[in-house]
Amino acid sequence: MSSTVPRVTALDTYDIRFPTSRELDGSDAMNPDPDYSAAYLVLRTDAADGAEGHGFTFTIGRGNDVQVAAIGALRAHVVGRPVDELCADPGSLARDLTGDSQLRWLGPEKGVMHMAIGAVVNAAWDLAAKRAGLPLWQLLADAEPEWLVSQVDFRYITDALTPENALRLLRRGRAGAAERRTERLLARGYPGYTTSPGWLGYPDEKLTRLARQAVADGFTQIKLKVGADLHDDIRRMRAARAAVGPGVRIAIDANQRWNVREAIEWTNALAEFDPYWIEEPTSPDDVLGHAAVRRAVAPVKVATGEHVQNRVVFKQLLQADALDVLQIDAARVGGVNENLAILLLAAEYGVPVCPHAGGVGLCELVQHLSMFDYVALSGTTEDRVIEYVGHLHEHFTEPVHIRDGHYGAPLAPGFSATMRPESIARYSYPDGEFWAADRATKDDDGDDGSEGAVA
Amino acid sequence: MSSTVPRVTALDTYDIRFPTSRELDGSDAMNPDPDYSAAYLVLRTDAADGAEGHGFTFTIGRGNDVQVAAIGALRAHVVGRPVDELCADPGSLARDLTGDSQLRWLGPEKGVMHMAIGAVVNAAWDLAAKRAGLPLWQLLADAEPEWLVSQVDFRYITDALTPENALRLLRRGRAGAAERRTERLLARGYPGYTTSPGWLGYPDEKLTRLARQAVADGFTQIKLKVGADLHDDIRRMRAARAAVGPGVRIAIDANQRWNVREAIEWTNALAEFDPYWIEEPTSPDDVLGHAAVRRAVAPVKVATGEHVQNRVVFKQLLQADALDVLQIDAARVGGVNENLAILLLAAEYGVPVCPHAGGVGLCELVQHLSMFDYVALSGTTEDRVIEYVGHLHEHFTEPVHIRDGHYGAPLAPGFSATMRPESIARYSYPDGEFWAADRATKDDDGDDGSEGAVA
Numbered sequence: 007m008s009s010t011v012p013r014v015t016a017l018d019t020y021d022i023r024f025p026t027s028r029e030l031d032g033s034d035a036m037n038p039d040p041d042y043s044a045a046y047l048v049l050r051t052d053a054a055d056g057a058e059g060h061g062f063t064f065t066i067g068r069g070n071d072v073q074v075a076a077i078g079a080l081r082a083h084v085v086g087r088p089v090d091e092l093c094a095d096p097g098s099l100a101r102d103l104t105g106d107s108q109l110r111w112l113g114p115e116k117g118v119m120h121m122a123i124g125a126v127v128n129a130a131w132d133l134a135a136k137r138a139g140l141p142l143w144q145l146l147a148d149a150e151p152e153w154l155v156s157q158v159d160f161r162y163i164t165d166a167l168t169p170e171n172a173l174r175l176l177r178r179g180r181a182g183a184a185e186r187r188t189e190r191l192l193a194r195g196y197p198g199y200t201t202s203p204g205w206l207g208y209p210d211e212k213l214t215r216l217a218r219q220a221v222a223d224g225f226t227q228i229k230l231k232v233g234a235d236l237h238d239d240i241r242r243m244r245a246a247r248a249a250v251g252p253g254v255r256i257a258i259d260a261n262q263r264w265n266v267r268e269a270i271e272w273t274n275a276l277a278e279f280d281p282y283w284i285e286e287p288t289s290p291d292d293v294l295g296h297a298a299v300r301r302a303v304a305p306v307k308v309a310t311g312e313h314v315q316n317r318v319v320f321k322q323l324l325q326a327d328a329l330d331v332l333q334i335d336a337a338r339v340g341g342v343n344e345n346l347a348i349l350l351l352a353a354e355y356g357v358p359v360c361p362h363a364g365g366v367g368l369c370e371l372v373q374h375l376s377m378f379d380y381v382a383l384s385g386t387t388e389d390r391v392i393e394y395v396g397h398l399h400e401h402f403t404e405p406v407h408i409r410d411g412h413y414g415a416p417l418a419p420g421f422s423a424t425m426r427p428e429s430i431a432r433y434s435y436p437d438g439e440f441w442a443a444d445r446a447t448k449d450d451d452g453d454d455g456s457e458g459a460v461a
Numbered sequence: 462m463s464s465t466v467p468r469v470t471a472l473d474t475y476d477i478r479f480p481t482s483r484e485l486d487g488s489d490a491m492n493p494d495p496d497y498s499a500a501y502l503v504l505r506t507d508a509a510d511g512a513e514g515h516g517f518t519f520t521i522g523r524g525n526d527v528q529v530a531a532i533g534a535l536r537a538h539v540v541g542r543p544v545d546e547l548c549a550d551p552g553s554l555a556r557d558l559t560g561d562s563q564l565r566w567l568g569p570e571k572g573v574m575h576m577a578i579g580a581v582v583n584a585a586w587d588l589a590a591k592r593a594g595l596p597l598w599q600l601l602a603d604a605e606p607e608w609l610v611s612q613v614d615f616r617y618i619t620d621a622l623t624p625e626n627a628l629r630l631l632r633r634g635r636a637g638a639a640e641r642r643t644e645r646l647l648a649r650g651y652p653g654y655t656t657s658p659g660w661l662g663y664p665d666e667k668l669t670r671l672a673r674q675a676v677a678d679g680f681t682q683i684k685l686k687v688g689a690d691l692h693d694d695i696r697r698m699r700a701a702r703a704a705v706g707p708g709v710r711i712a713i714d715a716n717q718r719w720n721v722r723e724a725i726e727w728t729n730a731l732a733e734f735d736p737y738w739i740e741e742p743t744s745p746d747d748v749l750g751h752a753a754v755r756r757a758v759a760p761v762k763v764a765t766g767e768h769v770q771n772r773v774v775f776k777q778l779l780q781a782d783a784l785d786v787l788q789i790d791a792a793r794v795g796g797v798n799e800n801l802a803i804l805l806l807a808a809e810y811g812v813p814v815c816p817h818a819g820g821v822g823l824c825e826l827v828q829h830l831s832m833f834d835y836v837a838l839s840g841t842t843e844d845r846v847i848e849y850v851g852h853l854h855e856h857f858t859e860p861v862h863i864r865d866g867h868y869g870a871p872l873a874p875g876f877s878a879t880m881r882p883e884s885i886a887r888y889s890y891p892d893g894e895f896w897a898a899d900r901a902t903k904d905d906d907g908d909d910g911s912e913g914a915v916a
Binding site for chain 2: 036038039040041065066067068069071072073075076079106107108109110111112113114115116117118119120121160161162163164165262265266267288289290291292293294295298313315316318319321322325326
């Protein structure tokens with residue numbers, strides 16, 4: 007790799023797991039005991055400024071090692087690339103990764119392999135933003151529309167969005183961008199909503215207390231997990247509504263628990279408490295099912311996206327009028343480039359984007375995409391909120407800042423993806439300090455851990 | 462593991478790769494240089510009869526190691542299970558695997574993790590059929606309808622198929638089953654068609670020669686890969702039609718190469734040569750896109766399925782009238798149980814099933830599913846053919862038997878999934894004899910192999 011231009015010299019991977027299952031943080035109808043985890047990578051370079059690109063896939067425990075292996079399988083595509091070329095055109099990397107004719111068989115563009123691509127592509131954008139000295143949202147908002155269009159893979163979506171229409175949307179989005187950035191985003195931030203009160207494993211008292219706290223903290227929307235037991239959900243929804251009053255939106259989230267008919271019946275049974283949206287009522291793959299649910303539960307809105315695998319499925323959800331609220335996830339699809347395609351599709355169809363976040367670092371990442379969308383594409387925050395969950399931010403070098411229910415605009419260069427070295431060391435699985443100590447404790451108890459949440 | 466009942470004692474994995482890219486066998490518009498591979502597993506038991514269950518995911522080279530890791534991640538779910546319970550109810554394993562609340566995040570029910578589940582579930586069925594002393598098709602065809610229904614996961618499909626309707630279809634399928642098995646299937650076999658002439662990398666002379674040979678061998682349908690260059694496709698299609706005459710069906714296969722509009726224009730440009738179906742005209746995720754293509758290219762039929770990730774997408778393809786021909790794949794979805802759901806959906810909608818096969822061992826597996834479908838579900842082979850490709854069968858202990866364009870019914874107990882030990886040893890990657898010798902040769906050439914097809 008001897009050369010005069012700086013290059014990517016390594017792609018290092020880390021299997022990082024946090025023991026969240028012990029507190030039932032993050033519990034819902036499909037995920038009773040998640041251990042929030044990250045399949046994490048660092049692109050190292052020999053650039054004079056020492057710049058690195060960080061990225062990750064969020065998982066909930068078991069299988070994080072498989073995800074790490076998938077990221078490692080992409081190493082040959084990125085190591086050796088000239089840093090300046092990569093930063094000037096991350097889309098070329100994204101295309102090479104999704105286009106690998108052999109790896110493509112493992113998807114295509116879905117599941118483990120696609121999330122791995124997203125992690126590597128996001129790391130390239132982190133590197134690009136750091137090298138540019140800008141937070142990613144601003145790099146995107148300042149970019150020429152033509153260049154942004156060049157970053158999008160239009161394969162399989164031209165029946166809904168052509169490059170010409172994308173360019174038109176981005177040019178329109180520039181009107182007033184400077185004012186939105188300075189007078190509104192930097193001054194006030196971007197509205198958030200919080201899921202922290204509503205985890206399924208929490209007792210009613212904790213739900214009520216956290217819901218009141220959320221309102222006191224300035225949030226105008228909260229979310230409750232539902233779908234395990236209807237009577238419980240009615241009781242919890244009543245408690246939540248009593249806690250926050252009529253003026254605060256309460257979204258409900260079934261995490262894919264239902265068949266189409268169950269989704270309709272269950273949602274309508276909760277309608278008296280005025281839920282704002284029903285999220286993931288059924289399989290994330292079921293475009294036609296979502297459309298049927300939406301027709302039957304209006305005026306309750308239908309929201310989905312955190313498990314939607316790629317732009318092709320989002321395209322169809324929009325084409326089929328199956329969505330009121332589109333929920334991008336920063337680490338599920340093929341990275342920033344595919345999320346640009348999805349934001350453009352949402353803008354073309356006039357559907358508001360309310361990102362999924364939480365997990366490990368998803369808030370940190372996705373805020374950049376919503377802020378770009380506000381400043382330079384949709385131009386509005388009306389009916390738009392970024393999910394906020396108050397866990398695990400302390401592990402990042404640039405954690406989100408929440409004030410009065412709003413995300414403050416990140417100012418540090420990059421994608422806010424960098425995890426603290428001491429967190430990486432402590433929670434690396436299975437040999438980081440935390441897990442080694444945990445194993446030693448279990449061995450003392452005579453418990454081999456084979457039934458544990460992280461077996 | 463001390464107990465008196467026999468149990469599964471190990472799940473052993475193997476990374477097996479064949480160097481098919483060197484001959485352009487298997488080349489198409491999206492997959493120019495596949496190295497046909499298997500992420501292979503053996504369930505070992507301590508049963509007195511020494512029975513083992515074999516299964517695998519087919520891949521095309523790079524990433525086979527990721528697939529092997531995913532299979533390994535399922536080990537704790539299967540090792541230790543009592544063999545008799547597992548064989549009496551493989552569906553309970555299938556449900557446990559797809560329901561793992563942490564691994565589910567990596568799909569759900571799609572991509573690397575779901576294919577891994579399919580491999581393990583299929584291995585359990587191989588074990589069950591071997592223990593029953595029956596070829597799998599016969600085990601399924603002999604089974605009680607109620608038990609078959611119990612093997613299906615109806616989650617997310619009840620809006621198209623209820624357990625009650627599935628039971629009705631299976632009871633109807635029993636009428637005449639004994640006669641179909643004995644007088645027709647065992648006597649004549651199940652019709653096949655061949656893709657061997659039509660790989661994109663073959664010169665016209667080879668295409669013509671192999672197409673004529675296919676007709677001489679008794680096939681009434683062949684298939685051509687298309688989609689790289691329209692002028693080439695017109696020339697190749699003309700040559701193929703001239704070679705086989707008007708009475709033989711020629712299917713064409715674009716392997717997902719096109720956007721919706723391209724698919725329509727390209728297919729219609731080939732219509733003068735009377736293609737029977739256009740296969741994978743666009744993204745396998747694009748239900749609405751397939752429906753649009755189907756409306757615009759009739760009477761050319763639309764076929765898809767080899768990359769369709771699960772029953773939820775097949776359900777929608779049927780609901781949206783997007784398909785004329787449904788192509789199951791034995792190793793893409795969650796194993797026999799999910800393929801039972803898909804066969805039942807196809808029967809409910811009256812759409813013929815023509816399986817995808819080829820690759821490594823896909824013919825060996827999928828013949829069992831079509832033969833069950835014929836004997837005990839759809840009851841017909843009209844407009845139904847199993848794909849046949851003449852590669853790599855020699856590596857299996859019970860290779861398919863093709864005679865006069867028909868698959869002979871396998872008679873050996875099991876799922877025909879067992880690979881010869883010497884093939885496993887020779888083609889294990891990277892340290893089997895073949896690959897070690899290959900590497901030594903490359904080292905002599907001063908080629909580090911980093912740009913090779915199996916890097």
